[in-house]
Amino acid sequence: MHAVLVMILQRLGLGVVTLFVVSVGIFGATELLPGDLASTLLGQSATPETLAALRTQLGLDQPAPLRYWAWATGVVQGDFGVSLATRRPIADMLAMRLGNTVFLALYAAALAVPLALILGILTALWRNSLFDRVANAGALSAISFPEFFVAYILIFILAQSGVFPSMVRLSPNMGLGDKLYVTFLPALTLTLVVTAHMMRMTRAAIINLMASPYIEMARLKGLSPLRIVLRHALPNALAPIIKVVALNLAYLITGVVVVEVVFVYPGLGQLMVDSVAKRDIAVVQAIALIFASAYVLLNLSADVLSTLTNPRMMRRK
């Protein structure tokens, strides 16, 4: 276990370094934009004197490294600064949105991951059968349509008839059941979008192993095909499967802007798009950093989990 702890700490350290590089990138990119915060706030009619005064007030006359330092130390303490558009603290604005985004991502993952694994295992078990072809064609069609198209088709089928609401209205004191009900359509849309990738990786990882000598050995021990796939192939195929699941979870957190917009879901993606439109740079920076952290954390968990599934990494000679 000791070696694993060391590995987790190493990866965490590397993750911090990655986030530092990303934060410098985000900060640098906003520095490259024409104009600065002061001119944005005051508009085109501002006099040079008022601009200079506001710059001093906001600390914008200081050199970039100092301003980065001030921003970064704030972020580490949970203080993302104040939104330019609403004048509210960004941290407060993000808290509820982040919760909504994570809820939707987990909901979609809870539907998509088991579905993808089961379909992947079954298509590997019955490869080249009719079931395999139908499942593959279905998954590929779902991933090939644009997300908004899938969303509108679902609205057409399931919301027009009044079974599910087409717009998500969340209120703070909603029960879990109601929440799951009103967010069902966006979750289903995301499920259809991410299942194909995970399913096909599961299928490929298992089939890739089916030619191994230890699988032939299992067949010659007279084991049933299902047992061979579940007990002999799957444990050795877990590492690539975990990696692709983590990648898709990260996508569910960061890449769902279109779906949020279609269903008017109050998540981070929509906030980001709104903030870009309003040139609310401070909010965009904060969200970009959160997305980067999600990627780093999920990839870290994937690395650790795939190590845990591999006895060769866990127990040396």
Added chain:
Amino acid sequence: MTGEVLLQIQDLHVEGRAGEEWLPILRGIDLTLHRGEVLGVIGESGAGKSTLGLAAMGFARDGCRISGGDIRFDGIDLRKTPELGRRALRGRRIAYVAQSAAASFNPAHKLIDQYCEVPLLTGMARSTAEAEAVTLYRKMQLPNPEEIGFRYPHQVSGGQLQRAMTAMAMACHPDLIIFDEPTTALDVTTQIEVLAAIRDIVRDYDTAAIYITHDLAVVAQMADRIKILLRGQEVEEAETRAMLAAPKAEYTKSLWAVRSFARPEQPTPTGQPLVSVQAIRAGYGKVDILQDVSFDIHAGRTVAVVGESGSGKSTVARVITGLLPPRDGQVLLDGVALPQDYRARPRALLRQCQMIYQMADTALNPKLSLRDLIGRPAQMYLGLQGRALEARVRELLALIELEPDSYIDRLPQELSGGQKQRIGIARALAAEPRLIICDEVTSALDQIVQEGILRLLDKLQRELGLAYLFITHDLATVRAIADDVVVMQHGKVVEQGPKPEVFAPPHAPYTDLLLSSVPEMTPDWLTGLLARRHGKA
């Protein structure tokens, strides 16, 4: 044998798919096996040995099919029985031991879990199964039988895994076990222990066995009868002693004669050695693989480096070629120290020493024609161009006994294993080197093909005055071609000198162990050897 017939195969045909066609692998094989009898099946690679072994379980690999004939196991027609019925026999009444136990154990599960899998399915209690596993591990002379099952395959050595796999095959006390080259991947000294353990357990449990191998001397120890296969057909079958004493078919006689090649003794060398390896210490990471390794190679002579896997044989080659700079010591060429790293050696020096590899398959670029494969070193080292290059490639092809006109434009995939190894030789020769390092160059080849390669290397040496450094674990090869022998163990030189001296007693203890472990072609060799060793101990 007078026992009741257990397995009866008649006129068996198996085909393998090649693109759109089905090509025959087995063409009308008959086989009869009685209870408790051991049948040895011998043949070169591609003869259909493994296919026959698997067919005895009613099994055909993906891309193969049993296309005709009759397989009866204990009265059950395996071809007419549905798959479910055949599955019920496998692992329970017919078990299989694969060639590479390291690859055939599932890396994700402990040995004992893999052992218990089939017994548990038959309704045995876990505790009973585990207790029997320990008994069998002990019978197979595994160290720490109570504990070893709780390790993962990667924590156990190859020889131990092979024994654990035999124990696993024994789990349900099967009537028949198929052994498919169970000792081929092992070192000679390890092979002895595994052979003895397998022979004893098969005898104790009165299990019938089909023992598949390409090694005649091994099968002579194990089998009651021997069947010889060639290209999917039977050549002959007889009781082991009768077969060894008087083989009938020409092919069988040629198998027996393979090891007859021997290089005439060379005069003792004088003067400065071509290459002198001096007090080398080298390794990877924190570990030293080689410690204080020194030996000389004289022009026109063959130095064989022998030892088990892990003894540091190949590391020596990497140090001489400059792929692995040593930590201490030096390599002299004509008395002058070579730069330690190959990147620091000018082309004129690099040219002097060329390599031939074990796996000709992976050592040749599959996309290049033989013209380019052989031509490139001639172009790079000697600056040959155009017609001169073409003429040289043709000359080299003729030298390795391949007809230039029909071979020069072929790709490696259009060649047999032996021919590919010849191309490896031609490529090394193209640089006009003075030393060629041969790293297990015959290990992947059948015996008859091996002999052809050895004869070719010998002819080239006499014509061109080459020196060879021959790395091998096969002592028969050493006997055939070496002038000098360096015996290595754990990265150190245990013994070295001219072949007649090293091979004549008194030996260093390790040399003695190595030499006495090479199977001999008499049925009583294993029994005699074990009796002698235990008598001493």
